Amino acid sequence: MANIHPTAVVDPKAKLHDSVIVGPYAVIGPDVTIGADTVVDAHVVISGVTTIGERNRFYSFGSIGCDPQDKKYKGEPTRLVIGNGNAFFQNVTVSTGTVQDESLTSIGDDNWIMAYVHIAHDCRIGSGTIFANNVTLAGHVYVDDFAFLGGFTTVHQFCKIGAYAMSAFTAAISQDVPPFVVAAGNRAKPAGVHSEGMRRHGFTAEQIAQVKKAYRVLYRQSLSLDESLAALDELAASSADVARFAGFIRTSERGFIR
Template identity: 45%
Template sequence: MIHPTAIISPDADIDENVQIGAYSVIGEDVTIGKGTFIGPHVVIDPQVDIGPGCRIFQFAAIGAIPQDLKFGGEKSRVKIGPDVTIREFVTIHRGTEPGGGLTEVGEKSFLMAYTHVAHDCRIGKMVVLANNTTLAGHITIGDHATVGGLVAIHQFVRIGDYAFVGGKSAVVKDVPPYVIAAGDRAILHGLNRVGLKRHGFSDRSMSALKKTYRILFRYGLTLNEAIQRVHAEVEIVPEVERFIGFIKASSRGVTR
């Protein structure tokens, strides 16, 4: 059902099984998948793709041009995966040409009220961003990560899979997968044991990750020295391999 006060571009491709609330505005070159619910007073600007089964609540704004002074009006997009929940007053901006032209939110992610996702961010699947999370441009957040309320993340930072960022943190360096980071300038507080157990990580993987974390961040070694020691002393299960690979790929430096 589309409310009669909604304004819909004739160039929008909207599945017949979509609900759109009162006074919402849907721009051109927008696709909306089957079963998606869009509440009242939502604005979806041009060049946005929204998957099936999403829920977008009142006053959310998706697809506005980026807050980037270098943006020259080039064509770019926002892509929202299936079954994503976007709560009140969330803002998600389109990508820029230098950043690949795409801002993306993965399937089954949950963006709570007042979250801001800036240009060229890539959010994985089943990510939770709590109220007032603020992402600067070019941020990558891995699958199953959780970011607490009132967190601010610096541009180009990466948050790894299954990481947990505590509320009111300022994150200026990469946060590895599987860990907890928190603080006014975020520091590490160990493995995200509760989250890993909830996601069914085996005792074998948990043990290997625990040893890896201790060597990397508690022995006072340089990262290169620590990585060499991990290879010598720890069983390299896939999770450890991803942990080390994330750190090796860091360009901003790693939160410690």
């Protein structure tokens, strides 16, 4: 049997692996599934149609699987799916999805989500990301793998944050942030390549140099967008990272920071 503190309230319909630990005064709803070796600390509330994988840690006072903060929400059984090995620190809130999107909020594996972060309805978070304290995502935001969002970053609804991108402290993001790019300011503007993050994730000096060259093409050479994309296509022929960068620019629906 799961190790459940006697003051916790766990609905008998909830599905908890035998190795799950539930702390004092936690509340777990009937449509919740929690995988092996997950720890739910004191006063955490896990509700909604929420599926949680293995080896996750939920620190005190989090609200996971809560109703979307969307006036159109009418109690539909939308979902939250969380992968493996994530840490959710104190007072984190994560909403389920809405039927206006795909009825799903999803979070991948090995994410580090610090205190007071809010992840709104229909967000899609990849794996290996870091969200510093007080990051706030509006609805329908996509954050790709290994992105780093600095403290107090705010992200407008429907924005996309590319892989290995970074936001500086208090960045206010209202357009897409391409992969590898640092976003800074209110409203956020491009502020260079996240080269230190790339090094930490094993990118070679040559790979970083190619991404920096692509950044200069897009942001430093006063080219039109069509001219920039043509130049990026030439670089992408010999660099998968530049191809990812150029592909993101081409598919940006909201427009990217400039």
